[in-house]
Structure formats: structure tokens, C-alpha cells
Amino acid sequence: MADNWTIPDERPDSVKRKVPHFLRTRDDLASQMESGALPARTRLPSERELSEHFQITRMTVRQALRQLEAEGLIYRLDRRGWFVSPSRLRYNPTANIGFTENVRSQGKVPGTLLLSKEMTPASSWATKFLAVPDGEPVFLIRRLRSIDGRTVLVEQLYVNTTRCPGLLELPLEQSLTDLFEEHYGIVERRVRITMRPTALNEAQAQALQVAVGTPGLYLTRTILDQYDNVIEFDQEFWRHDVLEVEVDTYTHGDVTGSKNADKK
Helix, strand or coil: CCCCCCCCCCCCHHHHCCCCHHHHHHHHHHHHHHHCCCCCCCECCCHHHHHHHHCCCHHHHHHHHHHHHHCCCEEEECCCEEEECCCCEEECCCCCCCHHHHHHHCCCCEEEEEEEEEEEECCHHHHHHHCCCCCCEEEEEEEEEEECCEEEEEEEEEEECCCCCCHHHCCCCCCHHHHHHHHHCCCEEEEEEEEEEEECCHHHHHHHCCCCCCEEEEEEEEEEECCCCEEEEEEEEEECCCEEECCCCCCCCCCCCHHHCCCC
């Protein structure tokens, strides 16, 4: 480990003594990430090396690493160690833009891996969102998405079979939106989105190469066509350190006018 990779702590000793050791370590590592001394995707030194470098216990090192992980500044790969997180993907849920286009527009490289595809009877749970009779066949597609080679989300897509016969024979690594329009004349007119935090289960964690119970973001999309019929219901399980939600809002009237000049 290089001797000059940390930032000198210039706080008075009286202040240092009041700050827990794990937070001092967290601050030091975070400062290095911000300055570029620890670039994105850099593998951090081992717990033993960090313990020796900062002259703290390995338990304290783990506290600092868990804090950085909770903030989305680092991520862990099973049996490979800790890595510095890349910049987050800006995501505007009100914008009509797909994953691939959004990733490319931010100078990153998107990837899609088809995990499985099948026709399966709709469960009572699926019928609630797809508005199809209980037990009616639906298409179930599972895909893994990546950004710059790093897996970031696993998705389950439920599709109404009556509107898209033969869908499973098409190249499902491509945009479903494009396939719907090109092969079936379906235009996605409206999307209903929900988001909430979650913990990744075994199957999701394995696909994303993280530990079971790692924090994640659960996102659902209910997609309606030009006739206001539900054609697709998606479940997306994201790593918690990938997205930065960004929404533009507008007020009524002339925001530059005198009536709004004093509004903060």
C-alpha cells in the first residue's frame, strides 16, 4: 500500500478524540474517493491491510466499510473484496426513456443477459397486475442488466400472451418496447411506477453477485398500451448504490415574473 494515499487529518486533537475511530477511517477513505486517489472500481486493501495502516482493529475496519457501503460509496463482491462504486445512473421516472438509451446517454455501456423465458399460468398475484383471468398463460422473462460490465439489476417481466403471440421466439435481449411496436403494433402509452427499499433474497443476490440481505431498490412498472390496456408488468431488483432519482417539476404561470420573485 502506498504511503501517501491518505489525507492528513488536520482537525484538532480535542475534536479527533470525540470522533469514533470507524468514522475517522470512513472519512479518510471517502476523501480519497472524492479526490480521485481511489478511482471508481478500485479494489480496496484487505481488512488486515486497512487495520495495520490505520492502526485500528479489524472490527473497527468492518464498521467503517459497512458505513461506506450503506452510503453507496463502495460495494462488495462475494469472495473478491470491496470496490469503489462508480458514479450513479441518473434516473427520471417521468421521462419516456428505456434502460439502454438512458445508460448510453450518460456515456456508459449497457448490457442485457437473458436468464430464462417461459409460458406459465398466471398466479392470483400476477392477475392482479396484468388484468388477466387467474390461471391464464402469461409470458415470464427474466433478464440481468449491467452497466460497463457491472451487474446492476435483475428483472422479471410478465407479458400478456394474447397480445404478443410468439414473443418468446424473438431476440429478448433487445428492447421489449421496440419489439412490441415492430412486431405487434403495440405502443406503450403510459407507465405506472412504484419504488421502495428492499433486501435482496438468495436468487437476486446470487444474480447480482452480492451477499444475501444486501440492501436493494424494488421497482415495479405497469405498462399500458395506446388503448389503455395492460400489456406488461415488470419487477426490477436494483443494487442500492446504482440509481440517483432525478425529477423535474414545474409550477404554473411565469416563474420569472414578479409574482414569483420572492418565492424560495
